[in-house]
Amino acid sequence: MATETTPNESGEVSRRSVLKTSAALGMAVPAAGFLAACAGGGSDDKDGVAADNTNAENPFKVDGKKPLEVVVFKGGYGDDYAIAQEALYKAKFPESAIKHAGITDIRAEIGPRFQSKTPPDVLDNSGAQQINHADLANNGQYADLTPLLDAPSIDDPAKKVRDTLLGGVVELGTYNGKFNVLNYGFTLYAIWYSGSLFKEKGWTEPKTWTEMLALCEKIKAAGIAPWTYTGVHPYYLFDVLFTLAARHGGNDVVKNIDNLEANAWKHPSIKLALEAMVSLKTKGYILDGSEGLDHRQSQARFIKKDAAFIPVGSWLENEEKDLLAADPGFDLKCMIVPALDGSTNPNAVWAAPGEGFAVPQDAKNREGGMEYLRIMLSAKGREAFSAKTSSLTVVAGKSEGMPDTPGVRAVQEALKTTASAAYPFKFDEWYANASKGIIRPKLGEVMAGRLSPDEFITIAQKAADDIKADSSIQKQHRN
Amino acid sequence: MSDTAKVSAPPRRRKSASKRRANWFVASFLVLPVALYLILVLSPFAQAFQFSMTNWNGTNPDYKFVGLENFKKLFTSDLYSVYLIPALKHNAIMLIVVPLAVIALALFFAFMLNVGGKSRGGRMRGVGGSAFYKILFFFPQVLSVVMIGILWQAIYRSDEYGLLNALLAIFGVPLKSSGWVSDPSLVLVMVMIVMVWSSVGFYMVYFSSAMASIPAEIYEAAMIDGSSRVQTFFKITLPLLFDSIRTAWIYLGIIALDGFALVFIMTPQQGGPDHGSEVMGGVMYNFFSNGQAAMACAVGVILFFFTLTLMALSMRLTRRENVEL
Numbered sequence: 001m002a003t004e005t006t007p008n009e010s011g012e013v014s015r016r017s018v019l020k021t022s023a024a025l026g027m028a029v030p031a032a033g034f035l036a037a038c039a040g041g042g043s044d045d046k047d048g049v050a051a052d053n054t055n056a057e058n059p060f061k062v063d064g065k066k067p068l069e070v071v072v073f074k075g076g077y078g079d080d081y082a083i084a085q086e087a088l089y090k091a092k093f094p095e096s097a098i099k100h101a102g103i104t105d106i107r108a109e110i111g112p113r114f115q116s117k118t119p120p121d122v123l124d125n126s127g128a129q130q131i132n133h134a135d136l137a138n139n140g141q142y143a144d145l146t147p148l149l150d151a152p153s154i155d156d157p158a159k160k161v162r163d164t165l166l167g168g169v170v171e172l173g174t175y176n177g178k179f180n181v182l183n184y185g186f187t188l189y190a191i192w193y194s195g196s197l198f199k200e201k202g203w204t205e206p207k208t209w210t211e212m213l214a215l216c217e218k219i220k221a222a223g224i225a226p227w228t229y230t231g232v233h234p235y236y237l238f239d240v241l242f243t244l245a246a247r248h249g250g251n252d253v254v255k256n257i258d259n260l261e262a263n264a265w266k267h268p269s270i271k272l273a274l275e276a277m278v279s280l281k282t283k284g285y286i287l288d289g290s291e292g293l294d295h296r297q298s299q300a301r302f303i304k305k306d307a308a309f310i311p312v313g314s315w316l317e318n319e320e321k322d323l324l325a326a327d328p329g330f331d332l333k334c335m336i337v338p339a340l341d342g343s344t345n346p347n348a349v350w351a352a353p354g355e356g357f358a359v360p361q362d363a364k365n366r367e368g369g370m371e372y373l374r375i376m377l378s379a380k381g382r383e384a385f386s387a388k389t390s391s392l393t394v395v396a397g398k399s400e401g402m403p404d405t406p407g408v409r410a411v412q413e414a415l416k417t418t419a420s421a422a423y424p425f426k427f428d429e430w431y432a433n434a435s436k437g438i439i440r441p442k443l444g445e446v447m448a449g450r451l452s453p454d455e456f457i458t459i460a461q462k463a464a465d466d467i468k469a470d471s472s473i474q475k476q477h478r479n
Numbered sequence: 480m481s482d483t484a485k486v487s488a489p490p491r492r493r494k495s496a497s498k499r500r501a502n503w504f505v506a507s508f509l510v511l512p513v514a515l516y517l518i519l520v521l522s523p524f525a526q527a528f529q530f531s532m533t534n535w536n537g538t539n540p541d542y543k544f545v546g547l548e549n550f551k552k553l554f555t556s557d558l559y560s561v562y563l564i565p566a567l568k569h570n571a572i573m574l575i576v577v578p579l580a581v582i583a584l585a586l587f588f589a590f591m592l593n594v595g596g597k598s599r600g601g602r603m604r605g606v607g608g609s610a611f612y613k614i615l616f617f618f619p620q621v622l623s624v625v626m627i628g629i630l631w632q633a634i635y636r637s638d639e640y641g642l643l644n645a646l647l648a649i650f651g652v653p654l655k656s657s658g659w660v661s662d663p664s665l666v667l668v669m670v671m672i673v674m675v676w677s678s679v680g681f682y683m684v685y686f687s688s689a690m691a692s693i694p695a696e697i698y699e700a701a702m703i704d705g706s707s708r709v710q711t712f713f714k715i716t717l718p719l720l721f722d723s724i725r726t727a728w729i730y731l732g733i734i735a736l737d738g739f740a741l742v743f744i745m746t747p748q749q750g751g752p753d754h755g756s757e758v759m760g761g762v763m764y765n766f767f768s769n770g771q772a773a774m775a776c777a778v779g780v781i782l783f784f785f786t787l788t789l790m791a792l793s794m795r796l797t798r799r800e801n802v803e804l
Contacts, residue, residue: 292637292661
C-alpha cells in the first residue's frame, strides 16, 4: 500500500467494540467475514467491518440499539429524500435513535469532526464546500466499503450489491485500491432546449456539430441567442469540452488527462473541441452577458427563452421547478453535445455518478452506516430518492418512483443510445486545487474569447506536469 | 520609587506593601481580558505559524512538519502562485488607491458640508442642504457589507437586467458583453469603487467632527486676510486635521488589506474571473476549501508580516509634532 497511514487508535477501539458486540450477541466472528474484512482492508493496519454475507437480513451485524448519525449535503437534491430513507432504517431498527442533519457547508461543519476523529456515521460529502474525497481517502479517514459491495442486495439476496450498480460506480469510488465512496445520484450532463420553442419555430435537434452551427445561424436570425452558459462557474463547460473531445478521439482522451499522461492535454481532439466552443463566441451565438451570469441567472434566461441551448446537468429540472411550473408548455428536452465531424466515438457521454456517500473510518456505528447505504440502494430507498429529487440513482436499469416529467423522460431517452459509451472525468476532483486555480478559470477565459485554445492547452499541460512533478500531491489512477 | 527610597525604612515597607496590594488589585481586573486575548488572539496566531510549516489539509490529524516548503511553493509553483501573486498585487494596489480616494473624497465632502458655503453673520457654514447630504453620504455605513455586495452585484449584473447596463441603455450605450465584474481587466476597479462608496460617508462624518474642533477664529482670521476657499483648505484645514487623516489612513489600510467579503460576494469564481480580483483573504479561503489548509496558514503568515511592515512604516513616516490648539 502506497498510502502512509499511522495506527489509528479509534479504529482499534471500534474493532474491539465490534468483537465485544459479537460476543454479547453470542456469536463468534465468522471466518468468511474475517477474510472479507482482510481482503477489503488491504495490508495496512486499519480494520474494516466484518461481514456475514450468509445473513441477508443483517450482513454487517448492526447493533440495532446503537444510534445512527446521518449528515447529508442539502443542495440541488434537498434532504427530504434522506429523511425518508432514515425512516426505512428506523423501521428496520426501531430502537436506534437517528440523528439527521441537512447542511451545505460540509467542510466547515464536518471537517473539524474528522480532525477530532468524531465524524458522523454516514456522510454525503458533496457540494461546493465538500471536503475532497481524495484527501480523506488518502489519509485513511473513510471506511473501506468493500463489505457493502459483497453483501447480498436487499431486493434479491442472491445478488451481491456490487452486481446491481451501474458500470464505473465501483471504479469511481475507489481510491488507492479501496472502495471508499458510493456515488449515489446519477447525473447526466446534457444540452437542454425547449421542445415547444423548437416546434413553434420548426427547428429540429441537431445531430452533428455542423448541423448545430447551421441551426444556431437560424436561431440567431430569429432574434434569439442560440446559447447561454454560466460564466461565473466555468466548470459547467467541462461537459461540452470533454464530450466533444471524447466523441472525436475516444474516451481515452479524457482518461489520459485524469491519469496525468504525458501531453494528454495536447491531444488534437481537445484542440478541436476548444475551437468548436470558441466558434460559438466568435460567431456571436452566445447570449450577451453570459460571462457574468451565475448558474441560476443563466438558467432563468434560458427558461425565459432568451437563449435556445444551455449546458447543465440533469438536476436542471429539479433546480428550476418553480420557473418551469410557471410555463407548463415549456417541454424541457435534452440532447448530448452533437459530435464534431470525423468523430470516432459518437455516442460518448459524460455520465457522472455524484453525491458521494461515505462511512467515516472513525464513525461510532460503521456497521449501521453501511447498512444504511445498503438500504439506500434497495428498491424502497431508490424510490424515496427518485420521488423527492426526480433523479436516477446508480442502481442499473432501475427507476422506481421517478416522476413522469419532460426532463426525466428526456434524460432516459438520451441514455438509451449513449449509456454504453459513458466516460467519467476525475481530474477536477482528484486535483481540485489545480483545477480550481488554473483549469476552470482558464477555460472560462477561452469561452470569453480572451485566451486562445493553444494558450489554454499549454497552460493546462503545464499544470498537469506540475502536479505530476510535485511529490506532495497524492496521485490517483483509473482504468 | 526614587522618592520613596529616601523615606525611612518601616513606612516604606508599609507603603510598598499596600502599593503591591493595589497592583494585584488592578492586575486582577486584567486577568480575564488578558487571558481572552491570549486564547483568542495570540494562540491562533501561534498555531497559524505552526500549521504553515506542515502538510495539514484541514482534516488530517496526522500532519507532518515540512519546514518552509509551503512558502517556497507559494512563490515558485504555478499551482499555488497562481493565487498568491495576483492577490499580493491587488492588495498593494488597493492599499494605495482606496485610502487616497476615500480620504480625498471624504475631506472634500466634509469641507463642503462644514465650511464650504457662504459665511453668514461671520460664521462659516456648509453648502445648502448639507444636513441632507450628510445623511445621504453616511447611509452606506448602516448597510452590512453583505448587503452592499449583493446590491452592487445587481448593479453590475452583466446582462440587460443589470442596473448599470439598463441605465447605459437609456443613453443608447450598447451592452458590454463581457460585463463589469466578469471582465478580468475591470473587476478590481469595480470592487474598489464599491469599497470607496461604502467608506466615504463614515470618514466624511469623522473629518467633519475633527473640523468642528478647529476654532472658527482661525478661519475668520484667514478670511479677513483674504484667503480663498482653496487656500483655506490647504493651509488651515488640512494641516490641522493631520492626526485624523493619519488614523483614517491606518483604518482604510486595514480595509484595503481585507476586501474579502466584497470580492467573495460580488465577483465570479470568488476572486475571479481568472484571479482578476484575488485578495489575500480570498486566497486563504480558497486554499482552505481546496484542502490546502497549511497553505492557507502560510498565506496568513505572509499577510501578518505584510501588515506589520506597513504599520511600522506608516507610523514612522507620519510621525511629527502635534499642533496644540
